[in-house]
Amino acid sequence: MNKDILREFAIRFGFILLAGLLVLFFSFFASGFAGPRSAVFIFQSVAITGILALGVTCTLVVDGFDLSIGSVATSALMLSAYMMVVLEQSAFVAVMACLLMGAVVGLVNGLLIVKMRVPDLLATLGMMFLLIGLQRIPTEGRSISTGMRLPGGQVADGTFAEGFLWLGRHRIDLFLEKLIPVPVIIFLFISVLIWVFLEKTRHGRLMYAIGSNERAAALAGTNVFGYKILAYMISGITASIGGILLAARLGRGDIASGNNLLLDSVAAALIGFAVLGAAKPNAFGTAIGALFVGILLQGLTMMNAPYYTQDFVKGAVLVVALIFTFALSSRVRGGNH
């Protein structure tokens, strides 16, 4: 009996406890780790991956998967740069174009999966390749920045709008001057939004029902196709928001950036399975998962761990989290399968 309670406790709070212990450990052993600026830096470092991870969480909820998020983000990055630098549009138009692109990609993904019956992994893999290729075509494979030479021979003299850069670089005063960057606020806002949507609304519940037993959901009158498409559209839109923020931070359309986005955000969503013993995709877990990776990397960096160990650390965290989810909590989920 006692053992059961302990096990239950480990499953529910193990991961959060581990995160707490890590914070304590680094606070003592890594000088400069404890403090508001460092904390904000951690948030900032995970904001963009976190936003992408929240989108992929929605597709995981309907028992799908979106491999195209990374390439949607980089496409949004290139598209926003192209809109402003080459077409000399305003920040508003650039942002809207990116969001629209994300929604359309999500819609196409959803239609491929629902109407054409392409398996989710393959459909979004195809979309990933397509977008990686597509974003290189208008500039013949070059990065976009003010003063670049276009394929036609003219020089692009548009610039990144101030308002656009504000999205990625501005910091809001809170107790300390220029403390919280805008992307962090957007990340927190989207976290709450997705969490409320998935946990508190009937739409979120029906999406979970689809993920658990699609046929049962359909026979209960759920619009399965509609919700699946919606999930991929959410994923596409959040990915494009991530891309916009990345572009606003970099201030140029860098073709090589965003390589790690897909793996990092998928890892965060999967680590989220282990938080609070949910053993299923959930928005709160995803946000915590992203932060967990951020804390660990920040702490290790401050303790002078070399940069090239980062991916190894992320991988290790993911494996441990997956063990938490599938080995420890299998008993809890086991019931009906």
Next chain:
Amino acid sequence: MSDIACEISDLKKSFGPNQVLRGISMKLPSGQVSVLMGANGAGKSTLVKVLCGVQKSDSGDVKLFGSPFKPKSPIEAYKYGVITVHQSINDGVIPDLDVTSNLLLDSLAQPGKQFLLKRSEMKARATEIAKSIGFKGDLDTVVARLGIADRQMIAIARAVACNPKLLILDEPTSSLSAIEAKRLFEVIEKLKREGVAILYISHRMSDIRAIADRILAMRDGRISGEFEGEDLDYEGAVTAMLGKKMSDFNVDISEVSSPVLQLCDLRLSKDSKPLDITVSRGEVLVITGLLGSGKSLLSSILFGLEKPAYGQILLEGLNFEPNSPANAIASGVHMSPKDRANNAIVGDFDIEANLTLPFTKFFSNFGFIDKKRQRVDCSDMIDTMGIVCQGGKDSIGTLSGGNQQKVIVGRWLLKTCKLLILDEPFQGVDIKARRDIGTHIRATSNNRATLVFVSEIDEAVEIADRIIVLHEKAVVGEHVNKNIDLPELLSQVSGNSNTLKQAESLQ
């Protein structure tokens, strides 16, 4: 010829507190067909599983040709010549392989077989096996492309090819047409002459008439009757199987008011006969029939999953053509589907979320779920259905099969409807839960029409006001549930030729 191939004495088996076999004793003589009859949950399947090594008995002896027989695995049972064709056809075939490989599967799985396959040798052997059972299809076809009857024949052919000493057939004709069943009976006759003991599980009268040498009736884990001799007492066997005469089931026929659902000249498929069925408010109509009789198709049509080939459906006098379950629900038609694990249960959800699944709109304000309203309505339903649980927040996976089924049926009773359809509501449910569900369905049936699809007769007579029998997508019998002529009902279900002819001459 009257050697006893297999002798079972005082066999017992429990699953937890649930005693399934309570001391089975029987003898299976060589060269004879012993038919085993039993209602749902009588323990037939468990007995088969013990005999073929899938499960171990708790106590009791099984002797095979006089020597003790306690197989630890199906492979061991197979070595002793005890071959089983299970009820679930897909356990007997591998869909992705072709017919040849399926027919030879048992010999391929033998240890010490040569490493490389010789196609021509295999083909020759498979042709022989196929010929012996009269299978006429192409041997290179992948089994996944074959119909259910062909798969069944392949599974049986496979078993016959293993040279069985004791052959166990669990409802082998459930998906066979009359012609195929006849072919099967010929094969069984041949095996009988070769001295094979056959344990044949079925309660189709046509099967029993054709091949039975003896009938064993089974009820609540015991043998409740043995019948032998020239004239087999079929009715006596049915009574022994059910434990009481059909007239002992007491249903007070409900008062019936205006018609709710009318099927007018409805054809389930292009070449089937038209159906004209009316269900009225306050009435519980049970439609029964074998697999493939059109029950599932009809329920799918009524819930917007399929389209009829021809004809009209009226719901309260208005044309009713649902194009999706959502559409049917909106029109006031609720359906609890069969096979709850695949079609109804959301395994990740608790009881409350499972109950409210179709009506999330009703249980939410502006899209936000109203937890309080949900809790109140669900705890009412948990009480009225008698769902045994700690509370509505229990995960559905922690409930027993019967209680899960109560949740699934209760789901559709949360809101009132015009027509409630229940497809196999007693599937995989113990007798107590079955009574609870049945009672509740009847108690609430006043203000709606209720249509229930079941394949077991005893389930039908427990809850019906009226019973309609379907066979090959046509109505072959109709009975008001009062002093039912049981043998006639059973023969209609099994598509006995006489009654079919009668039905034809009536039209």
